[in-house]
Amino acid sequence: MKQFLSFVRKEFHHILRDRQTLLILLGMPIALIMIFGFALTTEVKNARFAVLDFSKDNATREITNEMETSRYFDLAAEIHGYNEIEDIFHKGKAKLILVFPPSFESQLQHVHNPQIQIIADASDPNVATTLTNYAGNIIMDFQNRYNQERKYPYTIQTRVRMLYNPQQKGTYSFVPGVISMILMLVCTMMTAITVVREKETGTMEVLLVSPVSPIKVIVAKAVPYLIISIINIISILLLSYFVLEVPIRGSLFLLMSESILFTITCLSFGLLISTATDSQMMAMFISLTGLFLPTIMLSGFLFPIENMPKALQVASNIFPARWFYQVVRAVMIKGLPLAAVWKETVILGGMAVMLLLASLKNFKTRLA
């Protein structure tokens, strides 16, 4: 036990002394959550729009007003003829223009099918699609209210309800993704590097001559990174809950336990890499390209697994992150209990045990 504690203390000295790395390890999750949460969102907020209103009646004013008060749009300009449209888009004054035909409200009351033209700047097609959808929804809402107020006959409307993520917030799906990414990076890569570093500097040789057992060396290496990972999980969850307003529907305890299980799986992976390589460069290379990239691509975080070719679907099974991602989504966003994710839990646990055994077996107590 004394040997083990000396070892853990030493590992902490290493980590605490290397302030830059520590800062990166603890700051990266925060930065990633912020970047994904605010910058890489598919949501568009406060897009500028312009209005070309040929009728200027109550209805058109009300729609314009609705648009402007929504959090998605800001009124940038009112224009007075089709010839101004090009100019607006060229100068980037607006991304979307609403065109109301003459006598809009009287058409609405008598003919029932007035048309509003929505012109969007589709040089960025994703933004354009999103914005036209938003605008369409706002107009639809207006129409519903307008119909109700005036006791007009019902019109059939389709109503789509987005379960679990009613506002279709982009943030929801990436929080589990970021958690798996960070844990993978911190645990797998950092542990792999830290063990290999001892081989490179030659200190491993001295450790092998000492009476410390390999399991103590290996576990002691992993402990500090386990703690850093737990700090990271907590900071990610706090940030996503309080800043990005992503709800945590399931049990927080279950979520933490599953995260720790995944952390252990990643640590074991890192240890296995470290026993199989002799240089820090190689360890980093294997962790990044062999593990980190496929994890991002195949865990279902960026691309849905269901859409992948069969072969890749099968391949995705060997990456622990794939299972963990499903667990986090189920527990955090759908609020499911352990009973719903027991299969994934067992798989993750099994992977951890197998990887640990493999790295212990691989850890040579003799040089040759």
Added chain:
Amino acid sequence: MNEQSIIHVEQLTKRFGDFTAVDAISFEVQRGEIFGFLGANGAGKTTAMRMLCGLSMPTSGKAFVAGFDVYKQTEGLKRNIGYMSQKFSLYEDLTIKENIRFYAGIYGKSDAFIKDKTARLLHQLHLEDQANKLVGSLPPGWKQKLAFSVAVFHEPRIVFLDEPTGGVDPVTRREFWNLIYEAAATGITVFVTTHYMDEAEYCNRVTIMVDGRIEALDTPSALKQTYNASSMNEVFLQLARKAKRNGDEVKTA
């Protein structure tokens, strides 16, 4: 086996594929001795030493270190030896104190022992002011002396030194050897490999390895007499000329 011998080696051999790095060597080392292991690069010194430390599995032959069999009793063996590798093996990003504490800790020494001995050691090395400085900031000579002190900190019965003075200036080498003498005076057996022939003169007995075999083993003065040489360097050159393997030293000599 001789009562006094702390290392007992019989026909010890190590092969890597077709290459025989160490070829059936036999020798005994007495308790408290400073035993030099000389040879050109590639003569098999390091491989032989690694087998004795339990770092490398022998292909055949017998070896007992401090009474422990290097094949089976590595646990006991490792508890009773100290080791200083060719590469500098302290952690440069830890302070002097932290390094000592760590290495003493993995040998299971008590806090009281560590504290007491650290104070004495720092005093002896005149490093009291630097105790909390990072090892990486020390000059190379100091690092070597510190590494040696750490290797014997847990009071092993034998300490193995693998070319401990490589790349160190002559003055520091002198100081380093003073440390070795001090350790030997406390009863620690010193097993040291080197290719500096002047250092061979400091040993009680020296072995000269050529191509994996022991070509000579005696006290420095006896060797000089046998080979009718004025210095260990001459003795070494006479023996090393026979080498078939191309160690760098041999070629330039």
